[in-house]
Amino acid sequence: xxxxxxxxxxxxxxxxxxxxxxxxxxxxxxxxxxxxxxxxxxxxxxxxxxxxxxxxxxxxxxxxxxxxxxxxxxxxxxxxxxxxxxxxxxxxxxxxxxxxxxxxxxxxxxxxxxxxxxxxxxxxxxxxxxxxxxxxxxxxxxxxxxxxxxxxxxxxxxxxxxxxxxxxxxxxxxxxxxxxxxxxxxxxxxxxxxxxxxxxxxxxxxxxxxxxxxxxxxxxxxxxxxxxxxxxxxxxxxxxxxxxxxxxxxxxxxxxxxxxxxxxxxxxxxxxxxxxxxxxxxxxxxxxxxxxxxxxxxxxxxxxx
Amino acid sequence: xxxxxxxxxxxxxxxxxxxxxxxxxxxxxxxxxxxxxxxxxxxxxxxxxxxxxxxxxxxxxxxxxxxxxxxxxxxxxxxxxxxxxxxxxxxxxxxxxxxxxxxxxxxxxxxxxxxxxxxxxxxxxxxxxxxxxxxxxxxxxxxxxxxxxxxxxxxxxxxxxxxxxxxxxxxx
Numbered sequence: 001x002x003x004x005x006x007x008x009x010x011x012x013x014x015x016x017x018x019x020x021x022x023x024x025x026x027x028x029x030x031x032x033x034x035x036x037x038x039x040x041x042x043x044x045x046x047x048x049x050x051x052x053x054x055x056x057x058x059x060x061x062x063x064x065x066x067x068x069x070x071x072x073x074x075x076x077x078x079x080x081x082x083x084x085x086x087x088x089x090x091x092x093x094x095x096x097x098x099x100x101x102x103x104x105x106x107x108x109x110x111x112x113x114x115x116x117x118x119x120x121x122x123x124x125x126x127x128x129x130x131x132x133x134x135x136x137x138x139x140x141x142x143x144x145x146x147x148x149x150x151x152x153x154x155x156x157x158x159x160x161x162x163x164x165x166x167x168x169x170x171x172x173x174x175x176x177x178x179x180x181x182x183x184x185x186x187x188x189x190x191x192x193x194x195x196x197x198x199x200x201x202x203x204x205x206x207x208x209x210x211x212x213x214x215x216x217x218x219x220x221x222x223x224x225x226x227x228x229x230x231x232x233x234x235x236x237x238x239x240x241x242x243x244x245x246x247x248x249x250x251x252x253x254x255x256x257x258x259x260x261x262x263x264x265x266x267x268x269x270x271x272x273x274x275x276x277x278x279x280x281x282x283x284x285x286x287x288x289x290x291x292x293x294x295x296x297x298x299x300x301x302x303x304x305x
Numbered sequence: 306x307x308x309x310x311x312x313x314x315x316x317x318x319x320x321x322x323x324x325x326x327x328x329x330x331x332x333x334x335x336x337x338x339x340x341x342x343x344x345x346x347x348x349x350x351x352x353x354x355x356x357x358x359x360x361x362x363x364x365x366x367x368x369x370x371x372x373x374x375x376x377x378x379x380x381x382x383x384x385x386x387x388x389x390x391x392x393x394x395x396x397x398x399x400x401x402x403x404x405x406x407x408x409x410x411x412x413x414x415x416x417x418x419x420x421x422x423x424x425x426x427x428x429x430x431x432x433x434x435x436x437x438x439x440x441x442x443x444x445x446x447x448x449x450x451x452x453x454x455x456x457x458x459x460x461x462x463x464x465x466x467x468x469x470x471x472x473x474x475x476x477x
């Protein structure tokens with residue numbers, strides 16, 4: 001069966017099942033009435049509406065422009081796919097994945113991301129293991145877990161004393177650490193865990209520039225303004241982590257610094273905080289100041305533990 | 306004497322024609338996405354209101370159907386972001402399907418239910434690809450994601466549907 005035939009059969013099956021759902025013969029009148037009602041309101045209180053509309057248009061245009069301009073580097077694009085692959089295959093939430101930091105390397109098969117949990121047992125063994133995702137140039141990402149070969153019964157029980165932690169234990173850990181403030185699990189946060197508050201991306205490719213803080217970097221005429229960088233960062237974070245418009249409004253962009261790579265390229269390093277579904281999200285974005293490309297993006301789940 | 310129509314009447318006629326041509330398919334797509342006939346009707350009405358208002362900016366870069374589908378799916382996505390939807394994802398059962406669904410063949414209603422019970426992201430791409438006949442580029446544009454993401458979700462959805470429907474056949 002060809003793809004077109006497959007689609008046709010699909011549509012027929014749906015249409016036969018939903019035959020009871022028919023369009024409304026008066027829909028045009030309802031739509032026209034709604035539009036007209038909106039226009040009449042506009043005339044009735046012209047001055048007030050113009051002010052509100054201008055504010056809305058200003059807000060809309062900045063968000064829309066930022067969204068339209070989103071342009072991810074190959075690494076940042078692949079990272080999004082890698083995160084989705086882990087979440088889809090292993091059932092981790094985005095918040096749980098925020099307990100992991102990632103490294104990336106280029107291989108013949110594509111970009112390989114390694115997500116390593118910041119939570120380890122006191123004896124150093126990695127209870128949550130590592131998730132490794134290969135994102136090929138073409139085709140689907142393939143995710144694996146360092147505990148794929150282990151008996152699932154070990155971690156599926158949700159037992160916090162189990163030597164392997166799956167999604168259930170990670171969620172419990174997040175809950176206890178965040179809400180109770182004290183935790184007595186036999187785990188420590190890894191000493192070398194990368195802090196999202198001060199992003200220090202590792203040089204992952206031979207050609208990748210090493211980031212250095214250049215306090216005297218001066219804004220160039222070709223550079224994005226700080227305001228544009230902030231808007232782009234919010235749009236990129238909203239897009240990457242599938243956040244809502246409300247989340248975007250609540251997001252606190254608390255730092256936006258101009259820095260330079262060793263090659264002299266200007267970048268905006270942006271840090272943002274969001275209280276999301278009961279958890280602290282610390283996020284960062286690195287933006288090419290000239291092209292607006294999202295060079296790197298990351299999120300870590302925080303808490304008060 | 307010929308009557309010269311102004312831009313407003315042209316727009317009205319175009320919208321009237323769009324509603325006539327596309328509202329039923331959009332209603333069914335919104336229903337499959339939202340799992341609620343009343344909400345689906347609201348989403349379709351909202352879609353055409355948005356289309357009416359944005360008609361002057363429609364340049365014909367895509368077909369009218371693609372344009373409307375994009376507006377409709379985004380309207381549905383906005384509706385789903387509400388508190389209730391974020392916390393409740395009901396599994397749809399045959400009894401929850403609209404009137405006259407029992408007139409369909411069993412395999413047809415099984416497919417409909419399987420699609421409705423797909424995870425949201427996979428459901429989106431399946432509806433746009435198979436039901437609304439958008440291509441991968443158009444879907445990526447409508448959902449604001451990259452093309453490989455669409456292909457990946459589509460593949461996952463196919464696998465899931467195949468497993469679900471084959472499991473059902475074996476069970477029967």
